[in-house]
Structure formats: structure tokens, C-alpha cells
Amino acid sequence: LAKTTQPVSMDSYEGQEVNITCSHNNIATNDYITWYQQFPSQGPRFIIQGYKTKVTNEVASLFIPADRKSSTLSLPRVSLSDTAVYYCLVGAADTGRRALTFGSGTRLQVQP
């Protein structure tokens, strides 16, 4: 399994754009990059998944360079409610019937 490295914590202010970068130097050809968000006392929630270039949904954007050895989750104009832990996961996308491997995540604190 590809190991991921991401910052332990980040701070931001409301209205700013937040970019969280994840390194995954040993990513395999058939691996996808998936991000989850977890609020205190809740289970993680799927945010976005991509394979290469850029993926955007109503919550976030995911930027993946050509070598795929890193990825950046971009949260536009964060609010206090975006304060959470964000996890970067790397693995094959086999239709959800697999074990998800979480690291320690990035703790994002959004200040007013």
C-alpha cells in the first residue's frame, strides 16, 4: 500500500482558500487518491477522489500532477464549519469493497 504524508495541522481564517498537500511517492499505476473529512465525534465523510489532473465537485477540488506523487486538496473560501481532520488515502478503487487505510490526517483549524 502506498504510504501518504500530509501536514499534521494547518490554520486558516474564514473566507480563505486552503490547500492541503499529500505526498505519496510510491503510488501504484492503478491507485486512486481519495480524501475524507472527519468532524469531532463523527465518522469520516468522503469528499473527493481522483486519478490524475483535476477533479472538482461542490465541496472541493483535487489537483494531481502528472507524476501523481503528490496531490492537493483545495477548499475554497473556508468557514468555521470546515474545521475538521482531513485524510488523504491512496489505493485501488475496487468499488468500495476494500479496506481503507487512513493515516493520521491533517487537522485544519479555521479561525473567525
Next chain:
Amino acid sequence: ETGVTQSPTHLIKTRGQQVTLRCSSQSGHNTVSWYQQALGQGPQFIFQYYREEENGRGNFPPRFSGLQFPNYSSELNVNALELDDSALYLCASSSPGQGLNEQFFGPGTRLTVL
């Protein structure tokens, strides 16, 4: 559409006891995974059930066992509880054909072992 539910929300046990945690999967999902999340850590995979059969297991001892029922709900049983078993236990459901690494998590059961 009903989401993933877990019961109980909190539980306190003493060392050596046994515990059973329950999970109801999201409607239409036939796969249930269980994770253990220690304080300040990411969730760690315990095992997964697909159509009532164990479909993969993480690095957890045999005293962690599970079941999946015909309605796809699931139980996690832990025998001979140890202090280190204190954690948030998360259940996640999913369904083949989604095409994504998307699992839908419940709110978890907070287990405290004294």
C-alpha cells in the same frame, strides 16, 4: 434514504469483559466494514463483511470477531477486553458498483475500558 446507524453511542466496560457493538448499513449496501479509531489517530481497519462472509481482516487478534446478517446489518464482538481497546468503533457500509473508494460511516460507538 437512511444512513448508517450504530448502537450504543457510548459504552463503559471493565477489563476482561465482552462487548457487542451493532451497525445498520445504509439502504442498498451489502458490505460492512469495521474500524477502530484511537484518540488522535486515523481509523484502523478491523474487518469487512460482504454478503454475510468475512471479506478481509486487518491486524487485529481473534478476540475481535463479527457477524453480518441477511439484512446486511452487522455486529462487532470483542472478548477479553483490554485497556487499549478503548476507542471509537466505526462502522462503514458500501456497495459494489459505486466505482469509488466511498464508504459511508456511522457516528461510531465510544468504548471505554476501565
